[in-house]
Amino acid sequence: MRSRLDSLLDALLPVFATFAALGVGAIMLFILRVSPVEAYGALWEGAFGSTNAMAETLVKATPLLLVGLGICIAFRASVINIGGEGQMIIGGILATQIGLTFTDWPGWLVIFAAMVAGFLGGALWGGIPGFLKAYFRVNEILSTVMMNAIAVQVMNYMLRGPMIDPAQAEKASKIPQTARLLEAFRLPRWAPTRLHAGFLIAVVLAILVYILLWRTTLGYRIRAVGQNPHAARYGGIRVRRHIVTALLLSGAFAGLAGAIQVYGVNYRMITDGSASGFTGSAGFNGIVAALFGQLHPIGTIPASIFFGALLVGANKMQRVVQIPSALITALNGLVVIFVVSSEIWRRRRQRQRLSRDETDDAPPSIAENINTSKEEGSA
Amino acid sequence: MTENKLPSGHTRIDTLELRGITKRFPGVLANDNVNFEVRSGEVHALLGENGAGKSTLMKILYGLYDPSDGEVFLNGKKITIESPTDAINHGIGMIHQHFMLVETLTVAENVALGLPSSRGFLTDLDKVSQRILELAEIYGLKIDPDAYIWQLSVGQQQRVEIIKALYRGAALLILDEPTAVLTPQEVDEFFIIMRQMVADGHALIFISHKLHEIMDICDRVTVLRDGAKVGTKNVSDITKSELANWMVGREVIMTRDLDEINRGPSRLTLENLACDSDRGTPALRDVSLKIHSGEILGLAGISGNGQRELAEAITGLREVTKGKVILEDEDITHFAPGKITERMLSYIPEERMRDGMIKNFTIAENMVLREHHISPFAEKGFLMLKTIARHSDDLIDKFGVKTPSRETKAGSLSGGNIQKVVLAREISRKPRVIVAAQPTRGLDVGATEYVHAQLLEQRRDGTAILMISEDLDEIMAISDRIAVICEGEIMGIVPRYEATPEKLGLMMAGVVPEEN
Numbered sequence: 048m049r050s051r052l053d054s055l056l057d058a059l060l061p062v063f064a065t066f067a068a069l070g071v072g073a074i075m076l077f078i079l080r081v082s083p084v085e086a087y088g089a090l091w092e093g094a095f096g097s098t099n100a101m102a103e104t105l106v107k108a109t110p111l112l113l114v115g116l117g118i119c120i121a122f123r124a125s126v127i128n129i130g131g132e133g134q135m136i137i138g139g140i141l142a143t144q145i146g147l148t149f150t151d152w153p154g155w156l157v158i159f160a161a162m163v164a165g166f167l168g169g170a171l172w173g174g175i176p177g178f179l180k181a182y183f184r185v186n187e188i189l190s191t192v193m194m195n196a197i198a199v200q201v202m203n204y205m206l207r208g209p210m211i212d213p214a215q216a217e218k219a220s221k222i223p224q225t226a227r228l229l230e231a232f233r234l235p236r237w238a239p240t241r242l243h244a245g246f247l248i249a250v251v252l253a254i255l256v257y258i259l260l261w262r263t264t265l266g267y268r269i270r271a272v273g274q275n276p277h278a279a280r281y282g283g284i285r286v287r288r289h290i291v292t293a294l295l296l297s298g299a300f301a302g303l304a305g306a307i308q309v310y311g312v313n314y315r316m317i318t319d320g321s322a323s324g325f326t327g328s329a330g331f332n333g334i335v336a337a338l339f340g341q342l343h344p345i346g347t348i349p350a351s352i353f354f355g356a357l358l359v360g361a362n363k364m365q366r367v368v369q370i371p372s373a374l375i376t377a378l379n380g381l382v383v384i385f386v387v388s389s390e391i392w393r394r395r396r397q398r399q400r401l402s403r404d405e406t407d408d409a410p411p412s413i414a415e416n417i418n419t420s421k422e423e424g425s426a
Numbered sequence: 427m428t429e430n431k432l433p434s435g436h437t438r439i440d441t442l443e444l445r446g447i448t449k450r451f452p453g454v455l456a457n458d459n460v461n462f463e464v465r466s467g468e469v470h471a472l473l474g475e476n477g478a479g480k481s482t483l484m485k486i487l488y489g490l491y492d493p494s495d496g497e498v499f500l501n502g503k504k505i506t507i508e509s510p511t512d513a514i515n516h517g518i519g520m521i522h523q524h525f526m527l528v529e530t531l532t533v534a535e536n537v538a539l540g541l542p543s544s545r546g547f548l549t550d551l552d553k554v555s556q557r558i559l560e561l562a563e564i565y566g567l568k569i570d571p572d573a574y575i576w577q578l579s580v581g582q583q584q585r586v587e588i589i590k591a592l593y594r595g596a597a598l599l600i601l602d603e604p605t606a607v608l609t610p611q612e613v614d615e616f617f618i619i620m621r622q623m624v625a626d627g628h629a630l631i632f633i634s635h636k637l638h639e640i641m642d643i644c645d646r647v648t649v650l651r652d653g654a655k656v657g658t659k660n661v662s663d664i665t666k667s668e669l670a671n672w673m674v675g676r677e678v679i680m681t682r683d684l685d686e687i688n689r690g691p692s693r694l695t696l697e698n699l700a701c702d703s704d705r706g707t708p709a710l711r712d713v714s715l716k717i718h719s720g721e722i723l724g725l726a727g728i729s730g731n732g733q734r735e736l737a738e739a740i741t742g743l744r745e746v747t748k749g750k751v752i753l754e755d756e757d758i759t760h761f762a763p764g765k766i767t768e769r770m771l772s773y774i775p776e777e778r779m780r781d782g783m784i785k786n787f788t789i790a791e792n793m794v795l796r797e798h799h800i801s802p803f804a805e806k807g808f809l810m811l812k813t814i815a816r817h818s819d820d821l822i823d824k825f826g827v828k829t830p831s832r833e834t835k836a837g838s839l840s841g842g843n844i845q846k847v848v849l850a851r852e853i854s855r856k857p858r859v860i861v862a863a864q865p866t867r868g869l870d871v872g873a874t875e876y877v878h879a880q881l882l883e884q885r886r887d888g889t890a891i892l893m894i895s896e897d898l899d900e901i902m903a904i905s906d907r908i909a910v911i912c913e914g915e916i917m918g919i920v921p922r923y924e925a926t927p928e929k930l931g932l933m934m935a936g937v938v939p940e941e942n
């Protein structure tokens with residue numbers, strides 16, 4: 048049985064781990080002859096120091112949260128979705144096309160249709176690897192990564208060709224971008240900041256995903272398939288179909304993130320030839336946010352804000368103390384390593400708490416595959 | 427060969443002693459100041475109900491748990507065992523109740539796993555295979571070093587575990603319910619192996635619930651109850667029923683009379699059923715059986731003769747290649763498992779940890795595994811959590827599942843309680859037909875008694891029950907008729923009152939009884 052103290056300690060572990068990571072980061076800053084106090088001060092300032100800073104943090108957190116929600120669903124089904132980047136792109140393209148096509152529709156309807164289009168586009172891009180995994184045993188890590196590459200080329204083609212801004216088409220420069228969306232089609236903003244309604248949508252969806260996973264039969268099935276496909280099949284659950292569903296939903300949330308990026312932040316699609324030019328790597332960082340949030344949709348909310356803050360604050364830190372941007376990436380990495388490691392520690396503690404004879408596994412965990420416990424390590 | 431060497435070339439363990447072992451888990455005292463001693467050349471039984479602390483004690487000896495208190499002495503010298511590697515280096519081997527094998531690797535690869543190769547970075551599997559065959563020869567364990575684990579029956583997998591321990595030079599072997607997975611004939615063979623090992627100077631610790639086996643094979647027995655040692659006695663000084671009472675701490679009913687019940691119409695009919703094994707070879711050929719309302723049809727057979735495939739073919743988990751499965755009047759042959767469940771066919775699977783439950787789900791979630799999508803547990807796609815909670819509390823109470831709460835993860839329950847959860851779920855649906863595969867494997871006397879009583883109550887209510895078991899005692903105790911399967915074929919069906927272990931044993935070995 049778990050005591051209150053144990054539960055509290057478990058919940059706070061990621062926080063301790065983060066501090067530990069920042070501690071190691073401080074050593075790195077020290078080696079670069081930068082005062083860690085000054086640097087972290089700037090980071091905090093940049094992320095939370097003003098209304099505007101906070102708004103920027105939430106703007107950055109929005110796609111992380113949406114992608115992260117999809118990751119929660121996929122990982123619960125034991126499916127790994129590395130295709131968030133591609134799914135965001137396809138979602139973004141379809142959503143943009145809606146706004147460019149139906150210029151005479153009312154704003155609310157276009158926004159709604161665009162969100163749906165983004166959702167479906169992402170679902171398609173996630174569903175294909177899902178289908179391939181379920182029915183042809185194609186490894187989803189490979190296929191989702193490949194789908195990212197395809198999505199980038201689709202984007203580059205569309206923005207240079209069929210979807211190019213008519214104004215750019217006439218110029219010699221031919222910048223690969225679409226026309227701007229009409230003002231009426233933009234997600235409401237909390238002026239004067241850039242914070243848009245997309246963040247609210249994401250938070251509401253986080254609650255809905257929580258309900259989906261733990262209050263519906265579909266969620267039950269997805270989790271059952273992820274935990275034990277044999278028993279799921281015995282329970283009358285169609286395992287393959289639910290693997291497809293999980294990846295489909297996972298992709299859909301990433302696609303929605305793409306749509307919201309366009310309608311809430313950029314108001315057009317523009318490409319620099321890479322995926323991250325559009326996504327800001329949210330398709331990957333969302334995975335980290337979800338893991339940091341213990342693969343729980345509600346936990347992913349603060350986790351996304353945390354990583355959003357790290358991204359925004361790091362910009363400021365870089366400007367103030369003049370350090371290479373690579374250090375920011377390293378700091379991100381440190382946090383991930385420490386959090387994942389603390390997860391292993393948590394599991395070990397849990398194992399010790401579990402009682403008697405035939406006990407061995409603990410709740411689903413991000414460290415599931417990394418953890419070589421004493422027991423499993425035996426000959 | 428010197429005095430203290432074993433035939434395998436490793437050093438003998440003359441005595442191994444556990445003194446004052448205490449193991450505390452938060453809220454649980456799993457072992458309370460236990461003393462235990464085992465000597466070279468003896469089989470020492472460790473007896474106790476589920477949760478009595480046997481496995482914990484042995485896991486401490488094998489270095490899987492650190493004791494909270496207490497000491498271990500090997501040949502009179504104090505040693506510390508901090509990991510299984512330490513245990514193995516001291517010559518202690520363990521055969522776990524749940525095998526520790528990698529299914530996708532071969533026998534030789536599993537044996538070699540974790541050991542240094544004689545060729546550095548290259549594998550030396552040919553040498554390993556050679557040594558496996560040598561050991562197999564010495565101890566009479568038939569095994570193909572190149573077979574994949576997933577291709578082997580449970581009984582064969584166990585042999586791999588034994589070979590693995592011997593290969594690593596085990597002088598003392600902890601056998602955690604080794605016979606739970608074997609047929610009578612296999613048990614006899616296994617006992618011969620055990621006797622051989624003991625005669626050669628090995629020390630064996632034998633964990634079992636089966637009292638007659640302890641009487642047969644063991645020299646001394648130590649009984650644990652609620653984590654504490656009750657005592658140690660020479661087996662020759664004690665009777666079977668004394669032993670049972672000693673273990674449980676109360677009187678136990680050892681036999682049971684079946685009351686006559688009029689057999690109803692056929693509920694489950696199998697017509698010329700055939701299917702393949704995982705390897706793609708024919709596993710069932712032409713199986714025809716009728717199971718009637720209000721009867722228990724026992725299916726006896728040696729492990730790996732098509733029992734698992736039969737259960738899976740009936741329940742829709744395995745593709746049927748030929749023939750029909752008919753539930754009452756409906757042909758359900760190629761139905762999906764969920765469809766078959768909905769037609770009130772219940773299935774207690776053999777590998778309940780793998781197939782019957784989800785370890786990381788709560789007990790409440792596991793209680794509705796089969797009906798999570800059906801009213802009253804779900805309405806319009808939403809789980810009715812309150813109904814599910816009430817239902818689980820009911821079943822926990824009614825079936826006496828020992829658990830802190832319904833929100834406890836199923837994986838943290840003991841084997842007997844896990845089986846109670848599965849049983850509760852399958853029986854509480856009021857099924858038309860129950861397929862029960864090895865329903866009491868690994869359960870202690872008390873829990874077995876309970877499972878049998880539940881199945882008999884179902885029988886009284888008119889359910890048709892197919893009970894697949896490798897335990898002849900169980901088959902003979904509660905079946906109305908007994909069918910025997912060998913190499914995927916039914917060798918014959920005998921009424922219980924005509925069945926003897928000898929007769930069934932012959933049929934299990936593939937000898938068709940004479941017509942008369």
